[in-house]
Amino acid sequence: MNNRDISSKSTRRDCSLYIHIPFCVRKCRYCAFYSIPASVEIQRQYVSAVKRELAMTAYKQSFDTIFLGGGSPTAMTESLLLELAMWAGAKIKSGNEFTIEVNPGQTNAELFKKLKTTGVNRISIGAQSFNDKELEFLGRIHNVADIVRCVEDARKAGFENISIDLIFAIPGQTTTDWKHSLDEAVRLAPPHISAYSLTYEGDTPLVRALAAGQIEIIDEETDAVMYESAMDTLETAGLVQYEISNFAKAGFECRHNLRYWLNKSYIGLGPAAAGCYDGKRTENVADVQRWLEAIDAGRFAYETQQSLSAEDIACETAVLNLRTRFGIEPVAFERQTGYDIQKLFAAPVMRHLNAGLLEWHEGRLRLTRAALPIADKVLCDFAAI
Numbered sequence: 447m448n449n450r451d452i453s454s455k456s457t458r459r460d461c462s463l464y465i466h467i468p469f470c471v472r473k474c475r476y477c478a479f480y481s482i483p484a485s486v487e488i489q490r491q492y493v494s495a496v497k498r499e500l501a502m503t504a505y506k507q508s509f510d511t512i513f514l515g516g517g518s519p520t521a522m523t524e525s526l527l528l529e530l531a532m533w534a535g536a537k538i539k540s541g542n543e544f545t546i547e548v549n550p551g552q553t554n555a556e557l558f559k560k561l562k563t564t565g566v567n568r569i570s571i572g573a574q575s576f577n578d579k580e581l582e583f584l585g586r587i588h589n590v591a592d593i594v595r596c597v598e599d600a601r602k603a604g605f606e607n608i609s610i611d612l613i614f615a616i617p618g619q620t621t622t623d624w625k626h627s628l629d630e631a632v633r634l635a636p637p638h639i640s641a642y643s644l645t646y647e648g649d650t651p652l653v654r655a656l657a658a659g660q661i662e663i664i665d666e667e668t669d670a671v672m673y674e675s676a677m678d679t680l681e682t683a684g685l686v687q688y689e690i691s692n693f694a695k696a697g698f699e700c701r702h703n704l705r706y707w708l709n710k711s712y713i714g715l716g717p718a719a720a721g722c723y724d725g726k727r728t729e730n731v732a733d734v735q736r737w738l739e740a741i742d743a744g745r746f747a748y749e750t751q752q753s754l755s756a757e758d759i760a761c762e763t764a765v766l767n768l769r770t771r772f773g774i775e776p777v778a779f780e781r782q783t784g785y786d787i788q789k790l791f792a793a794p795v796m797r798h799l800n801a802g803l804l805e806w807h808e809g810r811l812r813l814t815r816a817a818l819p820i821a822d823k824v825l826c827d828f829a830a831i
Contacts, residue, residue: 462512466480548570638698794824
């Protein structure tokens with residue numbers, strides 16, 4: 447599949463669905479996403495409320511893609527998770543991408559077989575590392591053997607579209623350690639791998655440990671070397687980089703995430719879920735009880751709600767498009783936003799072209815390879831007019 451195929455198929459007038467499952471057994475040290483341990487009764491109320499939340503929206507058609515994320519969806523009881531997945535699976539266009547995130551320490555062969563019957567056809571595995579000490583440091587509840595078993599179980603259940611998430615720049619990690627994780631992930635031959643630099647956000651145990659001087663952050667130079675290693679190793683393995691942190695074999699790009707990067711509509715359900723639909727960007731309250739109370743009262747549980755101006759949409763579209771390796775296609779950008787990319791962002795475009803951080807490639811404006819490790823420093827110039 448070429449880049450033009452990806453973008454053209456993602457510009458239809460449609461909508462995607464993201465369901466945030468805010469449950470986990472325990473928080474990982476680095477995680478700033480909203481999630482809590484929850485009783486079976488709270489989970490049952492949550493599933494019922496998600497269904498009612500969608501019914502409150504104006505969208506009544508089938509979805510282009512669906513993504514069950516978290517938190518950890520597999521922290522739910524099996525029966526309630528399958529109920530939610532079956533309900534969601536009935537709302538997607540036939541054969542389209544339906545992803546669920548799984549924790550390798552919470553899966554088994556039978557669960558994958560049952561998920562297959564719900565319509566789920568893509569598994570995203572939160573592996574993070576192939577080093578048990580690093581997994582322990584991150585606060586993960588699984589080990590390396592669990593990752594291998596998880597991939598094998600998913601394949602035996604008939605899943606071909608499997609993604610593995612990895613984290614680099616973990617305190618104490620060496621470039622050799624990181625290369626080992628990359629090589630082990632490649633050895634399992636998933637058609638999709640995501641590689642993210644460890645981030646320090648919110649009031650997390652990791653941030654507190656850093657502030658207390660208990661750990662040292664990986665320096666920028668080593669971080670960049672690790673990122674370059676990911677690009678080289680994964681490209682050599684036949685996984686093409688299609689976004690800053692994402693690599694896939696042809697045809698296995700994450701369609702759901704591509705919709706985000708193309709700034710297309712999606713509805714978010716559940717506590718802390720974000721959405722961009724009907725000209726508004728929304729984020730639900732990050733609190734299960736407050737969210738339940740709002741839905742029970744027949745109203746949305748928005749913590750924030752922003753009406754997007756034409757300029758907002760243009761800036762967001764530019765930033766998101768530039769995250770992808772196919773970048774901004776000028777005609778499509780003007781059709782979507784009403785703006786000429788070269789006129790709207792004349793100064794930053796020229797500045798970064800001259801600096802070798804942007805390039806024209808096959809008629810598209812994109813980041814150069816040299817810009818990828820420092821992408822945020824380029825993208826911030828497109829975040830506002």
